Amino acid sequence: MSAGCKKQRASLNLKKLNDIIATAQTHQATEYKEAEFNAVKTQVDAAQQAFNGQQFETAFNDSRNAIAQAEQMLEDVKRERAADLKNQADRDIQIAQDNGGHSQDPARFKEIEDARAKGNERYSKNDWDGSIENFDKVIMGVDNLLAPLKSKAKERLEIIERRKDEMATEGVREHAVELGIEVDNGIEQARRLIDNDRQYTTAQTILSQTNQKIDEAIEKAKEMRSLILISEIETDLMIALDKGAEVFFRDRLMGAAEMYENALTSFESRRFDNCLQEATFLKQKAVELRFDTRKKSAESKVESLAGQIKKLEEIDTRQFLPGRVEVLEAKLSDAQQQIDTNQEDAFEEAEQICIAANEEYEKTMADFDELANQSIAAAKQQLDIAASVFEATERIFDIPSPTPITELERQIEQNKRTMKVDIQGLLDAARASLSTSQLHRDDQRYNDAINLAEDVEKTGRIVQDDTYRVVAHNSILEIQARLAFYDTNGGRQYAPEAVDKTQRLLDRSRATIEEGDNKKAVDQASLAKAQLDVLKQELSAKGLGTLSEAEANLQAALDNDAFQYAPELVERVQANLQAARQSRDSMNYLSIIESSQAAEKNIDTAKGYDAWPHAHETLAQAIDSAKMARQQAEAGDFDTSRGYADVAIQLAMQAETKAKDAQVATRLVGLKRGVEASIQDGANYFQVEEVKEMIDRISELQLTYTPEGFDESAEELRSLEARLQEILINTPAVLERALAQQYARREHFQTSGVDIDTFAENQYAQSAVLLRDAKTDFENRRFRSSYENLRKATRLLDEIEDILLSSVYNKKIQELFAQFIQAQDNFRHVLTLSREAVISLAVRGVSDKPQNIAIAGATDPIAFREAMENLYARARAVEPPKSKALTHESVLTLFKTARRSAQNFEKFIILDHFDRSTAREIIDTAFSQLQLAREQQQQIEKTFREPGSDSLIVRTKQSLGVQLY
Numbered sequence: 001m002s003a004g005c006k007k008q009r010a011s012l013n014l015k016k017l018n019d020i021i022a023t024a025q026t027h028q029a030t031e032y033k034e035a036e037f038n039a040v041k042t043q044v045d046a047a048q049q050a051f052n053g054q055q056f057e058t059a060f061n062d063s064r065n066a067i068a069q070a071e072q073m074l075e076d077v078k079r080e081r082a083a084d085l086k087n088q089a090d091r092d093i094q095i096a097q098d099n100g101g102h103s104q105d106p107a108r109f110k111e112i113e114d115a116r117a118k119g120n121e122r123y124s125k126n127d128w129d130g131s132i133e134n135f136d137k138v139i140m141g142v143d144n145l146l147a148p149l150k151s152k153a154k155e156r157l158e159i160i161e162r163r164k165d166e167m168a169t170e171g172v173r174e175h176a177v178e179l180g181i182e183v184d185n186g187i188e189q190a191r192r193l194i195d196n197d198r199q200y201t202t203a204q205t206i207l208s209q210t211n212q213k214i215d216e217a218i219e220k221a222k223e224m225r226s227l228i229l230i231s232e233i234e235t236d237l238m239i240a241l242d243k244g245a246e247v248f249f250r251d252r253l254m255g256a257a258e259m260y261e262n263a264l265t266s267f268e269s270r271r272f273d274n275c276l277q278e279a280t281f282l283k284q285k286a287v288e289l290r291f292d293t294r295k296k297s298a299e300s301k302v303e304s305l306a307g308q309i310k311k312l313e314e315i316d317t318r319q320f321l322p323g324r325v326e327v328l329e330a331k332l333s334d335a336q337q338q339i340d341t342n343q344e345d346a347f348e349e350a351e352q353i354c355i356a357a358n359e360e361y362e363k364t365m366a367d368f369d370e371l372a373n374q375s376i377a378a379a380k381q382q383l384d385i386a387a388s389v390f391e392a393t394e395r396i397f398d399i400p401s402p403t404p405i406t407e408l409e410r411q412i413e414q415n416k417r418t419m420k421v422d423i424q425g426l427l428d429a430a431r432a433s434l435s436t437s438q439l440h441r442d443d444q445r446y447n448d449a450i451n452l453a454e455d456v457e458k459t460g461r462i463v464q465d466d467t468y469r470v471v472a473h474n475s476i477l478e479i480q481a482r483l484a485f486y487d488t489n490g491g492r493q494y495a496p497e498a499v500d501k502t503q504r505l506l507d508r509s510r511a512t513i514e515e516g517d518n519k520k521a522v523d524q525a526s527l528a529k530a531q532l533d534v535l536k537q538e539l540s541a542k543g544l545g546t547l548s549e550a551e552a553n554l555q556a557a558l559d560n561d562a563f564q565y566a567p568e569l570v571e572r573v574q575a576n577l578q579a580a581r582q583s584r585d586s587m588n589y590l591s592i593i594e595s596s597q598a599a600e601k602n603i604d605t606a607k608g609y610d611a612w613p614h615a616h617e618t619l620a621q622a623i624d625s626a627k628m629a630r631q632q633a634e635a636g637d638f639d640t641s642r643g644y645a646d647v648a649i650q651l652a653m654q655a656e657t658k659a660k661d662a663q664v665a666t667r668l669v670g671l672k673r674g675v676e677a678s679i680q681d682g683a684n685y686f687q688v689e690e691v692k693e694m695i696d697r698i699s700e701l702q703l704t705y706t707p708e709g710f711d712e713s714a715e716e717l718r719s720l721e722a723r724l725q726e727i728l729i730n731t732p733a734v735l736e737r738a739l740a741q742q743y744a745r746r747e748h749f750q751t752s753g754v755d756i757d758t759f760a761e762n763q764y765a766q767s768a769v770l771l772r773d774a775k776t777d778f779e780n781r782r783f784r785s786s787y788e789n790l791r792k793a794t795r796l797l798d799e800i801e802d803i804l805l806s807s808v809y810n811k812k813i814q815e816l817f818a819q820f821i822q823a824q825d826n827f828r829h830v831l832t833l834s835r836e837a838v839i840s841l842a843v844r845g846v847s848d849k850p851q852n853i854a855i856a857g858a859t860d861p862i863a864f865r866e867a868m869e870n871l872y873a874r875a876r877a878v879e880p881p882k883s884k885a886l887t888h889e890s891v892l893t894l895f896k897t898a899r900r901s902a903q904n905f906e907k908f909i910i911l912d913h914f915d916r917s918t919a920r921e922i923i924d925t926a927f928s929q930l931q932l933a934r935e936q937q938q939q940i941e942k943t944f945r946e947p948g949s950d951s952l953i954v955r956t957k958q959s960l961g962v963q964l965y
Contacts, residue, residue, distance in 0.1 A: 382460030537643025
């Protein structure tokens with residue numbers, strides 16, 4: 001073959017090969033036979049390169065060999081592609097059927113199925129081109145058939161995806177997270193169905209569900225946003241209420257409460273758009289109300305603190321309790337600085353400062369009260385002493401005294417009667433002033449009370465001093481007169497030292513009066529009197545010596561033969577002396593024995609009252625006098641012995657009185673200190689009545705004690721001392737018992753079945769803190785704070801208990817309401833009729849008389865009336881808590897009305913006994929009364945916010961209570 005021929009043949013072969021390659025590429029040869037296709041292409045490239053290099057024979061040979069391989073490759077590609085298209089055609093027809101294509105366009109769907117049949121026929125004959133052509137028609141036909149569905153699905157998908165912005169705006173991602181995730185999953189599933197699975201109808205269904213889910217998510221988000229917003233409003237209003245909005249801004253509070261109720265009604269009616277709109281508007285008002293109320297509350301407390309400081313200044317607290325007012329002024333300044341920042345947190349800090357200041361104020365007032373009380377008690381004590389001293393010695397003002405010696409004595413003697421009148425006037429005025437002082441104390445005018453009490457105390461001392469002056473004056477003049485008598489009747493001759501000593505004591509007593517110490521002058525006058533008694537004893541002893549001298553003289557006369565010269569006279573003298581001896585011996589001996597025994601007995605009595613520590617000098621003198629009395633008696637000196645015995649008795653009685661007085665005074669001081677110790681240990685907070693009783697009994701004993709009533713006073717002292725020990729021992733136990741009781745109440749609340757966290761979370765948590773602080777404060781001896789914390793905790797637990805009791809009460813009443821509704825349902829065959837229909841049946845018949853109504857149903861009128869009677873009786877048996885007393889009155893009114901209604905319904909079966917007008921009135925009244933009972937039920941149920949409600953807002957609303965209604 002010539003070169004030119006080979007060139008032409010090679011060129012034709014290459015063209016054919018390129019056509020085969022191009023055809024193979026249209027049939028996606030690289031997907032089905034990539035290796036064979038690449039091999040053919042490599043051969044073609046080599047042949048083409050040889051051809052381009054003028055190697056036509058090589059190009060011819062290579063291209064000729066490649067044609068057979070290329071044709072086989074193309075055949076294989078077509079066969080596999082035809083098989084794939086056949087499967088795809090089957091799938092597409094199934095997809096068309098899934099999407100309802102056979103019903104959307106039956107004619108076109110038939111053409112598609114015909115094309116598939118032809119394709120299958122061609123395929124069976126290995127007519128790959130014919131099968132591919134028909135299968136392509138099937139595939140294209142299905143695409144065209146489903147194109148509108150696809151377009152609508154994609155449009156719907158875009159619309160749904162655009163709603164994501166709406167979801168974001170409504171806060172779905174924050175408030176309805178799970179629903180938001182479900183929406184995302186739905187959109188993704190729909191996208192896969194459209195783009196991958198071509199399940200457009202199913203995708204539309206998913207998108208519809210997703211769209212509905214979006215609505216649900218938005219609704220849920222709105223619900224949660226409404227709930228959060230209303231809860232925030234509730235918190236704001238609760239704070240405002242707690243801080244006194246009802247007092248400071250009542251109109252604003254009532255307006256907010258009304259808007260709150262409207263928003264809450266919208267929420268419960270699931271009108272969340274309205275709720276959000278109303279609550280959003282209310283939120284700002286609630287925030288402003290909260291802010292203004294907190295500020296006003298803080299300002300009011302600051303004003304109150306300023307008023308307290310002013311009060312303290314008015315009653316001269318700076319003078320009587322230095323430093324106290326300054327502490328409060330510093331707190332006032334701190335609180336005002338906090339308010340000036342105009343920050344809510346600072347308002348709260350200002351209130352806390354004022355609360356602490358108020359506690360300090362109360363403590364200051366309590367201390368001031370106690371100071372006034374002590375002043376009044378001291379004044380009363382001095383006044384009582386003065387009155388008792390004056391009353392005991394009042395008669396001496398009217399008794400004239402012997403001739404005064406000094407000028408002062410002449411003045412006192414001259415003015416005694418006038419002084420008596422003046423003293424009585426002073427006592428009367430002092431008693432009135434003391435009463436006025438107590439009134440000042442009661443009015444918290446403690447400064448006036450103290451000043452007036454101090455004046456009374458001074459008056460008491462003045463009265464005592466004036467009384468003692470007259471007592472000393474009278475004693476001195478009386479003793480002086482007696483001393484003058486003894487002085488001129490042998491005293492100067494036989495007992496000059498005793499006379500001089502008595503006079504010195506009298507002079508000392510006079511000097512003491514001159515110095516103004518009248519009480520001491522009385523004591524010194526008593527010593528002078530005792531010394532006068534000693535003088536008397538010495539003179540009596542001289543009398544015994546005279547008898548002995550007479551006996552000696554008689555014996556001398558006998559020695560000088562007196563009997564011989566005057567026998568009768570001697571006998572008479574002897575008889576007289578014998579009578580004197582017998583009289584002396586019998587009378588003086590018995591008398592001195594009795595006096596000595598009495599003295600010793602009085603001494604023993606004084607010792608029994610522990611006189612040594614309190615009157616040792618007086619008791620020692622009594623013992624010495626008693627000893628001298630016995631010695632003189634044994635020596636036969638009876639008169640001297642009697643004098644010593646009398647002195648011993650008087651001194652022993654004085655020692656006994658001093659010992660009794662000292663013993664009572666000492667034990668009273670011990671009791672007072674014990675009471676102070678008990679107060680320091682908190683008894684005045686935890687055993688108030690017991691401490692008050694102790695103080696009153698101690699004061700009473702102190703005012704009424706007399707030495708004559710010592711035994712009764714001692715018994716009272718023993719009783720008081722035992723009671724004081726009980727108080728000291730029991731104070732910690734009282735706190736422990738109180739704490740245990742309150743902790744037990746908290747445990748009981750936890751097991752009550754009521755959701756404490758929902759209804760009383762703050763009260764429950766705060767009570768635990770307060771109880772713990774009460775114990776800690778007691779251990780740290782902060783008793784007032786301990787008591788206040790215990791009291792506050794108890795009050796919070798009382799609130800919780802009221803909530804629990806209210807909850808139990810609500811459940812009981814709701815059970816009655818449920819049975820009330822059930823009874824009406826059982827009677828529905830009558831109640832579902834209108835009153836006009838019943839009236840028509842009963843009083844519009846052809847006869848003149850009303851007709852009885854034959855009633856058939858689950859409950860006849862008699863049973864309905866019995867049911868209402870039973871409900872009324874059960875309602876009366878329910879015991880409401882105090883907070884539900886008014887509600888229970890409404891409940892009883894409701895069931896009473898329902899009972900009257902049932903009684904009228906019962907008359908339906910005897911309507912023929914009434915005239916037309918009365919029958920009409922009975923029917924109308926029965927329905928009206930029942931309708932009124934229903935309305936009353938609805939009003940009562942509005943106040944119930946029971947635990948376990950499905951709506952959290954209803955449960956939250958309970959914590960706000962009826963204050964907002």
